[in-house]
Amino acid sequence: MPGTVYVVTSGKGGVGKTTTTANLGGAFAKLGRKVALVDADIGLRNLDLVLGLEKRIVYDLVDLVEERCQTRQALIRDRRFHELYLLPASQVKDKEAVTEDQMRVAMRKLAATFDIVLVDSPAGIEHGFRNAIAGADQALVVTTPEVSAIRDADRILGMLGNRRARLVVNRVRPDMVRAGDMLSIEDVKEILGREIVGIVPDDEEIIDTTNRGEPVVLDGSRRLAKIYTAIARRLLGEHVPFANLSDDGLLDRLRRLVIGS
Amino acid sequence: METHGSEEARQPAAMTVGDAIVAAAAEESRTEARVTSEAQAKNEPHAQSGAHAATGANIASPPKPVAHGRPIVITSGKGGVGKTTTTANLGAALADAGQNVVVVDADIGLRNLDVVLGLENRVHRHLLDVIEGKSTLDDALVRDRARRTLNLLPAAQNREKDDVPTDAMLALINDLAVCFDYVLIDSPAGIEKGFRNAIAGAKEAIIVTTPEVSAVRDADRIIGLLPPDIEAKLIVNRVRPALVKKGTMMSVQDVVEILRLELLGVVPDEKDIIIATNRGTPVIDVEGSETGAAFRRIARRLLGENVPIPDMTAPEGFVERLKTSLGLSKSQARRA
Amino acid sequence: MQIKGTKSGLLLHLQERPLASAADELRARLAAQPAFYQGSRAVLLLGSQPAQATELRAIIAALEQYGIVADGAVCDAEELAALARSAGLRLVGASIAAAPRSRDDRTGPRSDAPARGALRGTGSRKHRNGRLATATDETVYVKGTVRSGQSLTSRGNIVVVGDVNAGAELIATGDILVWGVLRGIAHAGAEGDESAKVFALRLEPMQLRIATKVAIAPDETRRKKLARPEVAHLRDGSIASEPATSA
Numbered sequence: 001m002p003g004t005v006y007v008v009t010s011g012k013g014g015v016g017k018t019t020t021t022a023n024l025g026g027a028f029a030k031l032g033r034k035v036a037l038v039d040a041d042i043g044l045r046n047l048d049l050v051l052g053l054e055k056r057i058v059y060d061l062v063d064l065v066e067e068r069c070q071t072r073q074a075l076i077r078d079r080r081f082h083e084l085y086l087l088p089a090s091q092v093k094d095k096e097a098v099t100e101d102q103m104r105v106a107m108r109k110l111a112a113t114f115d116i117v118l119v120d121s122p123a124g125i126e127h128g129f130r131n132a133i134a135g136a137d138q139a140l141v142v143t144t145p146e147v148s149a150i151r152d153a154d155r156i157l158g159m160l161g162n163r164r165a166r167l168v169v170n171r172v173r174p175d176m177v178r179a180g181d182m183l184s185i186e187d188v189k190e191i192l193g194r195e196i197v198g199i200v201p202d203d204e205e206i207i208d209t210t211n212r213g214e215p216v217v218l219d220g221s222r223r224l225a226k227i228y229t230a231i232a233r234r235l236l237g238e239h240v241p242f243a244n245l246s247d248d249g250l251l252d253r254l255r256r257l258v259i260g261s
Numbered sequence: 262m263e264t265h266g267s268e269e270a271r272q273p274a275a276m277t278v279g280d281a282i283v284a285a286a287a288e289e290s291r292t293e294a295r296v297t298s299e300a301q302a303k304n305e306p307h308a309q310s311g312a313h314a315a316t317g318a319n320i321a322s323p324p325k326p327v328a329h330g331r332p333i334v335i336t337s338g339k340g341g342v343g344k345t346t347t348t349a350n351l352g353a354a355l356a357d358a359g360q361n362v363v364v365v366d367a368d369i370g371l372r373n374l375d376v377v378l379g380l381e382n383r384v385h386r387h388l389l390d391v392i393e394g395k396s397t398l399d400d401a402l403v404r405d406r407a408r409r410t411l412n413l414l415p416a417a418q419n420r421e422k423d424d425v426p427t428d429a430m431l432a433l434i435n436d437l438a439v440c441f442d443y444v445l446i447d448s449p450a451g452i453e454k455g456f457r458n459a460i461a462g463a464k465e466a467i468i469v470t471t472p473e474v475s476a477v478r479d480a481d482r483i484i485g486l487l488p489p490d491i492e493a494k495l496i497v498n499r500v501r502p503a504l505v506k507k508g509t510m511m512s513v514q515d516v517v518e519i520l521r522l523e524l525l526g527v528v529p530d531e532k533d534i535i536i537a538t539n540r541g542t543p544v545i546d547v548e549g550s551e552t553g554a555a556f557r558r559i560a561r562r563l564l565g566e567n568v569p570i571p572d573m574t575a576p577e578g579f580v581e582r583l584k585t586s587l588g589l590s591k592s593q594a595r596r597a
Numbered sequence: 598m599q600i601k602g603t604k605s606g607l608l609l610h611l612q613e614r615p616l617a618s619a620a621d622e623l624r625a626r627l628a629a630q631p632a633f634y635q636g637s638r639a640v641l642l643l644g645s646q647p648a649q650a651t652e653l654r655a656i657i658a659a660l661e662q663y664g665i666v667a668d669g670a671v672c673d674a675e676e677l678a679a680l681a682r683s684a685g686l687r688l689v690g691a692s693i694a695a696a697p698r699s700r701d702d703r704t705g706p707r708s709d710a711p712a713r714g715a716l717r718g719t720g721s722r723k724h725r726n727g728r729l730a731t732a733t734d735e736t737v738y739v740k741g742t743v744r745s746g747q748s749l750t751s752r753g754n755i756v757v758v759g760d761v762n763a764g765a766e767l768i769a770t771g772d773i774l775v776w777g778v779l780r781g782i783a784h785a786g787a788e789g790d791e792s793a794k795v796f797a798l799r800l801e802p803m804q805l806r807i808a809t810k811v812a813i814a815p816d817e818t819r820r821k822k823l824a825r826p827e828v829a830h831l832r833d834g835s836i837a838s839e840p841a842t843s844a
Contacts, residue, residue: 011371012340012341012371012373013339013340013341013342013450013451014339014340014341014342014450015340015341018475043452043482043746044338044339044451044452044478044479044482045764046339046475046478046479049474049475049478050475054763054803055803055804055813055814056813057804058804058811066601067599067610067612068608068610068642069612070612070613070644070673073673091482091745091746091764092746092747092748092764092765092766094452094453095452095453122450122451123339123340123341123449123450123451124340124371124422124449124450124451124453124455125370125371125421125422126421126422126423126451126453126454126455127453127454128451128453146535146538146539147376147538147539148345148373148376148377148538151371151373151376152371152373155370155371155418176532176535176536181535181536181539182535182539183539204504207473207504207509207510208504208509208510210473210474210475211473211474211509211510211511478745478763478764479745481744481745481746481762481763481764482744482745482746482764484744485743485744485745485746485747485765486746519760519762519780521742521759521760
C-alpha cells in the first residue's frame with residue numbers, strides 16, 4: 001500500500017504552510033508513521049530552516065530529479081523524531097529547474113517507502129505551485145481568518161482538480177473573533193465550503209520555535225503540539241473533537257445561541 | 262462609472278498602450294537587461310492588442326512624453342510580510358501629501374490590493390484588459406473616493422501571471438510614469454514570472470521583510486535578483502519591541518547587518534492592522550496607530566525629508582503605549 | 598545514460614548501473630556525433646555500485662577514443678574511490694557536480710554577474726602539488742554582498758570583499774577568501790586539492806567543504822562572535838579552523 005502524498009498549500013503567502021508542514025510531519029512521526037517532508041519552494045527554501053536542518057544539506061530535490069544522487073543521499077533524517085526525513089529544496093536554482101512530470105515521478109517513489117509524504121508548496125499559483133501539487137493525492141489548504149487569505153484559498157481550491165482538499169485554519173484569535181474583528185470558524189467554513197481538519201490558535205511561541213529550528217511538536221505537553229497531533233489523527237481517520245480555544249467557552253456558546261450564527 | 266471632474270494631472274485621452282510602446286521602444290537599450298529570454302520567447306506581437314496598436318504605429322506620434330514619475334516596486338520574496346499593506350498605506354500617505362499616485366496590483370490571479378483599500382466593489386477593468394487593448398487605462402483605474410489623487414490599477418483575478426508578457430508590463434509602467442508622480446507596484450510573493458513582471462519598469466525597489474530568519478533569507482534572495490540599476494531600500498515590518506528585548510526576535514540592526522541595504526523605515530506590529538485590513542481602511546487612517554504613524558514617516562522620507570527612524574526598543578514609554586494600543590492586558594496575553 | 602555539459606566540462610551520470618556495459622553504451626552514444634565532445638574534460642559520477650578496475654579503464658578508454666579526457670570522479674563508496682584513484686582519476690567533491698550549469702539553472706537576469714563590480718583576473722597559483730599554474734586558472738574577485746541563492750564557481754580562487762550570506766555558495770578549485778562575514782557555503786579545493794583553505798574575517802558558515810570533506814558548523818546559541826579573522830583547512834583528514842594571524 002503506497003503512502004499518501006499531501007500537498008500543503010494556501011495561495012496567500014505567510015499564513016503558515018511551512019510551519020504546518022513541519023509540525024504536522026512531526027506529529028505523524030510521533031504517532032509512529034514513516035514521514036517524508038518535501039520542500040517544493042525551490043529558490044526560496046524555508047522548510048529546512050524551520051526544522052533546524054539547514055546545515056546538513058548536501059543534495060536536494062533538484063539533484064534528485066536530475067539523478068545526480070540517490071534518494072537516500074538527498075533525504076536528511078531528523079533524529080529528534082522516530083522516522084522523519086526531509087527532502088530539501090535547492091536554494092540556488094529556480095522553479096523551472098523541475099517539471100511537473102519529474103515531481104510526479106519523485107513523489108511516487110517516496111510514497112512507495114513512506115506512509116506519509118507532505119509537500120510544502122510555495123506561495124502563489126505559478127509554476128512552483130503546479131509542481132507542488134503535481135505529485136499529490138490530497139491537499140491541505142492553510143488559511144487564516146482574514147479576507148485576503150480566504151480569497152486566495154478560494155482561488156486555490158479551484159485549482160486542485162479532483163484532489164480531496166481539507167482546511168487548516170491558522171492564527172485564530174478568539175478575542176478578535178468575539179469582538180467581531182475577525183472571521184469566525186463558521187464563517188470560514190461557509191465561505192470555502194470544505195471540511196476543516198485543524199484550527200490552530202495564534203501563538204507567540206511559534207515565532208521563537210521557528211527561528212530556533214525547533215518544531216513546537218517536540219514538546220508534547222504544549223498546547224500547540226496537542227493541536228497538531230489532533231490534526232494528524234483526524235487525517236488518519238480518527239474522530240477527534242476540536243478543543244475549545246476561547247478563554248470563556250460559555251460566552252461563545254451563548255453568543256451563538258443569541259445571534260444564531 | 263464615475264465622472265471625473267476637472268482634474269489637473271489626468272492622462273491625455275490620446276495616450277494608449279500602443280503609444281506607450283512607441284515611447285518604450287526608445288528606452289529598450291537601457292532596459293534590455295531586465296527582459297529575460299523567457300519573456301522574449303513569450304513576447305506577444307503587440308498587433309494583438311487590436312485597434313490601439315494600429316493607431317499607435319500609424320499616427321504621427323505626439324512629442325515623446327517625459328516620464329517624471331517614480332516607478333517603485335514593493336517586493337519581498339516571502340509572502341505575508343506586508344507588501345500589499347505597505348503599498349496601500351504608502352500610496353495613501355503620498356496622496357495625502359499632494360502627490361498623484363497610482364498603486365498597481367501585479368499579483369495577477371491573487372489580487373488583494375483592492376481589498377486592502379476597500380475598493381473591491383468598484384473594480385471593473387484590470388491591468389490585463391489594458392495590456393490586451395480591451396480597455397483604456399482611464400476605464401481601468403479606480404479612483405479612491407476619500408483621496409482624489411490616489412488611483413488603483415487592479416489585477417485580474419481569473420487569469421494567470423504567464424498571461425502577461427514582460428515587455429507589455431514594462432510599457433505599461435512607463436506609460437503610468439508619464440501620468441503620475443508615484444507608481445507603486447505591489448509585487449506577488451516568490452521569484453517567478455509574477456515577480457519578474459512586477460520589477461519590469463521599476464527604477465526603485467522597496468524590500469519588505471519581517472525580523473524572522475525565513476523572511477530575511479528570502480529578502481536576500483530577492484535583492485540578489487534585482488537588476489543592478491534598480492535602487493533598493495529596506496522596510497522592516499512587524500517589529501515587536503518586547504520580543505526583541507526578550508531576545509526571541511531579531512533586532513532591526515541584525516536584519517540590516519545581513520541585508521546591507523539603506524533602511525527606509527521600521528514598522529511596529531499592531532492588532533489594528535488586521536482590523537483595518539478586514540475593513541478596507543488604510544491603517545494610516547486609524548487614530549493613534551503607531552503602525553500608521555510609521556508609514557507616514559516613510560512617505561515623508563520618500564519625498565526627501567530627513568525623518569529620523571525611532572529606536573523602537575528603547576523608551577519605556579513607547580512600549581507602554583504599544584501595549585495599550587494592542588489591547589493586551591496580562592490575562593489576555595497569556596493563553597490558558 | 599546522461600551526459601551533461603557544465604562550465605568545467607562534462608558530467609557522466611553512471612550511478613546505479615552496472616559498469617560492465619557502460620563502456621559499450623558510451624561508445625555507441627558517442628559514435629553518433631564523434632566530433633561533438635572533442636577536447637572536453639569529463640567527470641564520472643559513480644555511485645557505490647561494485648565495480649572492477651577493468652570496467653573503469655574501459656570507460657576511460659572509450660572516452661579517449663572520442664577526444665574526451667576523463668580526469669575526475671565522484672564516488673559514494675570507499676572501494677570505488679580507491680579504484681578510481683588507481684585508474685588515474687581525481688576524486689572530486691559533490692559540489693562540483695552540483696554546480697550550476699553555464700546557462701539554464703541560473704535565476705533572474707543578473708545571475709551571471711556575481712555582484713556589482715566583479716573583476717576577473719588571471720592569477721597564477723603557487724607551486725602546489727607540483728602543478729604549475731595553467732592559463733585557465735583565474736581568481737574571481739567580487740565586491741559586495743553575495744546573496745542567498747547566488748553561486749560563484751571558479752577554476753582558481755575566489756575573493757569576496759563583502760559578506761557571503763546564508764543560502765549563497767562559493768565553489769573554487771583553489772582557495773577562498775572572504776573579506777567579510779562568511780555565512781553561506783564555501784567549498785575550496787573542489788577538484789580535490791587538499792591544501793586549499795578558506796579564510797574569512799568572520800567564519801560563520803552554513804557548511805565548509807575542502808576537497809571531499811564536509812564540515813558542519815557546531816550549533817551555536819545566539820552569541821555574538823568577536824570579529825576575528827579565521828582560516829579553515831584540512832588537518833589530519835578533517836576540517837579545522839584557527840585564528841588567521843599569518844599566512
